[in-house]
Amino acid sequence: MKILVFNCGSSSLKYQLIDMENENVIAKGLCERIGIDGSKLTHQPEGKDKFVLEQPMPNHTVAISLVMEALQDADHGVITNTDEISAIGHRVLHGGMVYSDSVVVNDDVKRVIRECFDLGPLHNPANLMGIEACEEAMPGKPNVAVWDTAFGMAMPEKAYMYAIPHEYFEKYSIRRYGFHGTSHMFVSGEAIKFGGLDPENAKVIVCHLGNGASVSASIGGKCVDTSMGLTPLEGLIMGTRSGDVDPAVVQFIANKENMDVNEVLNVLNKKSGVLGMTNGISSDFRDIENAAKEGNHLAEVALDAFVYRVAKYVGAYTAAMNGVDAIAFTAGVGENDKATRKKVCEYLGYLGVKIDDAANDVRGKRTVISAPDSKVKVMLIPTNEELAIARETLRLVK
Ligand code: AMP
Numbered sequence: 001m002k003i004l005v006f007n008c009g010s011s012s013l014k015y016q017l018i019d020m021e022n023e024n025v026i027a028k029g030l031c032e033r034i035g036i037d038g039s040k041l042t043h044q045p046e047g048k049d050k051f052v053l054e055q056p057m058p059n060h061t062v063a064i065s066l067v068m069e070a071l072q073d074a075d076h077g078v079i080t081n082t083d084e085i086s087a088i089g090h091r092v093l094h095g096g097m098v099y100s101d102s103v104v105v106n107d108d109v110k111r112v113i114r115e116c117f118d119l120g121p122l123h124n125p126a127n128l129m130g131i132e133a134c135e136e137a138m139p140g141k142p143n144v145a146v147w148d149t150a151f152g153m154a155m156p157e158k159a160y161m162y163a164i165p166h167e168y169f170e171k172y173s174i175r176r177y178g179f180h181g182t183s184h185m186f187v188s189g190e191a192i193k194f195g196g197l198d199p200e201n202a203k204v205i206v207c208h209l210g211n212g213a214s215v216s217a218s219i220g221g222k223c224v225d226t227s228m229g230l231t232p233l234e235g236l237i238m239g240t241r242s243g244d245v246d247p248a249v250v251q252f253i254a255n256k257e258n259m260d261v262n263e264v265l266n267v268l269n270k271k272s273g274v275l276g277m278t279n280g281i282s283s284d285f286r287d288i289e290n291a292a293k294e295g296n297h298l299a300e301v302a303l304d305a306f307v308y309r310v311a312k313y314v315g316a317y318t319a320a321m322n323g324v325d326a327i328a329f330t331a332g333v334g335e336n337d338k339a340t341r342k343k344v345c346e347y348l349g350y351l352g353v354k355i356d357d358a359a360n361d362v363r364g365k366r367t368v369i370s371a372p373d374s375k376v377k378v379m380l381i382p383t384n385e386e387l388a389i390a391r392e393t394l395r396l397v398k
Contacts, residue, residue, distance in 0.1 A: 002026065002084055003390040004071075006064075007091040008130035010122050011035055013063050016386040017071060017078060017085070020394050023387060027071060027078045031063040039063070043070040051076040060129040061136060068137050085141065088134045089393030091182065091385065092145040093123035097173050100153030102392040105131055105143040113145070119173075119230070144393040151185045151216070151223045152178025159225040159320070176234070178226035180208045183330065184216040186388035187381045191328040192221065194366055195377045203321040205314055208383065209340065210331030211239035211283065215310065217317035217324075225320050227313055233269055236313065237306045239283035242272035244309075277302040285333050285340075307340060311347035318351060324376055327353070330383040335364045341380070351376055 001021065007014040016028040029043040039057035044050050051070060057063040071079055079085065090105075094116040103109055113128045120127075131143050152160070160176040161169065168174045178184075188204045191197070197204070200220045208214050213236040216226040227235030227243075237243045250264045259267075267276075275283040278298045281291050285306075291299035318324045327348075329341050338360045345355045352375025360369040362380060370378035 001086045001394065002079070003087055003089055003393050004085050005089045005091075005386045005389045005393070006130045006134065007386070007389075008060060008123075008126040010126045013060060013067070013126075013130065014386075015067055016390070018387065018390040020086075020390060023390075025386075028386075029067065029070065031057060031067065033057070034060060034063050041066050041070060043067070043076060045076050045078045048076055048078075059133075060126065061133040064130065064133040064137055082138050082141070085138065087142040087144060087393050087397040088138070089144045089146055089389040090127060090131055090134075091148065091389055092127040092131075093148045093179070094120035094177070095145070095147035095149050095153075097153070097175075099145070099147050100150050102144055102146045102150065102396055104396050105145050109145055119177075142393075142397045144389075144396050146182055146389045146392045148179050148181045149177045151181030151218075152176070152226050152228075154218075154223040155225060162229075174230055176226075176229040178214070178216065178223065179228045179232045180212065180214045180216075181223075181226075182385045182388045182392075183208050183383040184214070184218070184223065184226065185221070186385065187328050187330045187383050188216065188218045189221055190366070190381045191326050191379055194381065195326050195368065195379060197325055197377075203323050203325045205317050205324055205327045206381075207310055207314070207327065207329050207334055207344065208331045209236075209310065209329065209334035209337075212241070213238045213243075213310075213331070213333070215313040215317065217321055219321060225317055233265075236309050237277070237302070238273040239285070240270050240273045240275045242268045242276070274299075274302040274306060277305065285337065289337075289339075303340075307343045308347070310344050314344065314348060324351065326377040326379060328379045328381045329369075330381050335380060335382050338362070341369065341378075345370075345378060348376070353378060 003018050005016045011034050013031040017026045019026050027045040031041050033039045034057045041053040071077055096116045098112045113124050117124050134143055184206050187206045191204050192199050192202045204218050206216045214227045217224045233241050235243045253264045274288050288299045292303055333340055342355055345353050354371040354374040356371040364382050367380045
């Protein structure tokens with residue numbers, strides 16, 4: 001059974017075709033600059049040469065029809081016709097308070113995606129376009145929505161309610177939702193399996209540290225808290241996002257810099273994080289690390305603050321769960337940067353966390369990186385959101 005996975009952004013689209021017999025990727029690719037001059041499809045079939053097509057893609061429907069042609073092409077294709085595809089899984093950013101689980105798309109589901117446009121203004125419209133383009137390209141084939149917010153829906157009220165007038169929750173569903181849910185679900189599940197933990201009761205903290213970054217706490221795979229909020233802006237320091245700030249900062253900057261609220265929020269989303277803290281060196285953690293190695297003080301502070309905030313969240317979530325059995329690191333920084341993993345864990349000595357430096361000297365590979373006598377198992381678990389979406393899709397259409 002083959003499942004096609006789509007992750008549609010506002011001007012880009014990523015896809016993978018996965019053979020669910022062995023979970024191998026048969027082909028993957030990317031359409032860039034959809035709706036903009038210079039559209040480009042890069043298609044990578046497994047075991048064959050890469051295929052690049054530069055052709056106008058005015059919208060997602062055109063992009064998806066080009067992907068379907070590439071998948072069936074005589075030279076660089078991997079299937080003879082679309083009958084070989086059993087279903088299509090879509091990453092959908094926001095399901096509001098309606099969906100706490102993946103769902104086969106029907107008109108009601110599309111209505112909810114549409115109703116959540118203002119909660120996910122960049123992603124939800126693109127996600128819906130992707131679904132509708134697939135319905136057009138492959139009529140009758142099941143499409144499954146896998147929500148980035150679904151994992152966080154298990155949070156209890158005490159974790160998801162903001163201490164603001166309740167009428168805003170009632171009128172506008174303003175609450176904490178959490179994001180990166182597919183990654184947190186996948187990594188916490190894999191950590192339980194790989195660490196040989198109790199699937200019903202294991203207390204797991206996942207540190208998803210990439211350009212976007214978030215921490216989650218879960219018991220038996222069910223989220224009890226996660227660091228992103230109504231939007232992905234809350235929580236950790238990220239590549240360009242500030243994470244937690246006193247909301248009064250918004251008013252202060254607006255008054256001093258003569259900006260409106262939207263402009264300040266744009267600063268907090270796109271010009272802050274390690275990029276902003278270093279006066280614009282980079283949003284890429286490798287560049288910040290290189291600058292810090294060369295003695296740049298702002299880069300040193302940005303990295304220290306990043307690690308410090310991760311450690312504070314781990315401490316808070318350990319308290320929230322009254323203990324922790326395992327901590328898993330994932331995403332670009334979490335999977336590749338042993339120094340960050342070690343520095344976070346150095347704050348956690350009080351929990352009996354001990355890192356094995358030799359085991360921690362690893363990149364992108366499932367590994368237990370704690371010492372045998374560590375009271376908490378610490379692991380590197382590579383995330384794989386596409387596979388998680390494909391598994392969810394298979395579960396619903398089987
Ligand atoms: P992601 O958003 O998960 O793709 O992660 C991207 C981030 O991971 C970027 O900021 C990269 O700089 C960072 N990253 C990738 N490899 C390394 C590495 N070896 N050391 C530090 N950061 C890394």
